[in-house]
Amino acid sequence: DAKTTQPNSMESNEEEPVHLPCNHSTISGTDYIHWYRQLPSQGPEYVIHGLTSNVNNRMASLAIAEDRKSSTLILHRATLRDAAVYYCILRDVTGSNAGNMLTFGGGTRLMVKP
Amino acid sequence: EAQVTQNPRYLITVTGKKLTVTCSQNMNHEYMSWYRQDPGLGLRQIYYSMNVEVTDKGDVPEGYKVSRKEKRNFPLILESPSPNQTSLYFCASSLTQGPNQPQHFGDGTRLSIL
Numbered sequence: 001d002a003k004t005t006q007p008n009s010m011e012s013n014e015e016e017p018v019h020l021p022c023n024h025s026t027i028s029g030t031d032y033i034h035w036y037r038q039l040p041s042q043g044p045e046y047v048i049h050g051l052t053s054n055v056n057n058r059m060a061s062l063a064i065a066e067d068r069k070s071s072t073l074i075l076h077r078a079t080l081r082d083a084a085v086y087y088c089i090l091r092d093v094t095g096s097n098a099g100n101m102l103t104f105g106g107g108t109r110l111m112v113k114p
Numbered sequence: 115e116a117q118v119t120q121n122p123r124y125l126i127t128v129t130g131k132k133l134t135v136t137c138s139q140n141m142n143h144e145y146m147s148w149y150r151q152d153p154g155l156g157l158r159q160i161y162y163s164m165n166v167e168v169t170d171k172g173d174v175p176e177g178y179k180v181s182r183k184e185k186r187n188f189p190l191i192l193e194s195p196s197p198n199q200t201s202l203y204f205c206a207s208s209l210t211q212g213p214n215q216p217q218h219f220g221d222g223t224r225l226s227i228l
Binding site for chain 1: 118145147149156157159162172173204206208211212213214216217218219220221222
């Protein structure tokens with residue numbers, strides 16, 4: 001899977017929107033952009049994914065740049081429960097990833113202040 | 115409630131004593147996978163299964179066995195555990211193997227091998 005780059009950490013105030021950026025300049029045309037998060041002492045949790053168009057679900061929105069070289073996860077109103085490490089991942093099961101393995105990089109640690 | 119259930123959540127045992135970590139999902143998912151998570155190394159895939167009776171090695175399969183006799187269960191077996199298998203283990207499942215399928219994770223099993 002192609003590589004992604006995220007800031008190590010970000011801070012937000014409770015009740016405010018949060019924009020978490022991800023750069024993926026080597027993305028291929030068949031790569032899906034996925035976001036997961038991992039809360040302390042819990043398993044990774046799927047947040048959202050997309051291919052080309054912006055996506056919304058009950059947890060978040062995903063904004064994908066027109067050239068697909070970057071994307072932004074948007075939490076519309078951060079809560080204390082959103083404090084977690086957020087991972088941006090590109091997924092393509094062709095080639096070497098026949099096992100559909102998720103490869104998490106360092107991610108962004110989001111801290112939410114009351 | 116749709117979920118992936120792992121048992122036990124915590125286990126301390128000794129070198130060489132066979133153990134099994136169970137994983138069960140209630141979503142009728144075809145694809146299941148085991149990961150281990152170690153500090154600084156991220157998630158690494160141990161084994162995966164695309165369907166009943168179909169299993170294959172991930173990146174770090176040495177010292178582990180799996181079986182997939184029925185769709186909902188995917189146990190991880192350590193025949194002769196060693197201290198280097200001390201880790202946090204996650205089971206995951208998704209509807210199919212496809213790159214647009216979210217993976218659902220269990221809450222993890224923390225194993226300590228003395």
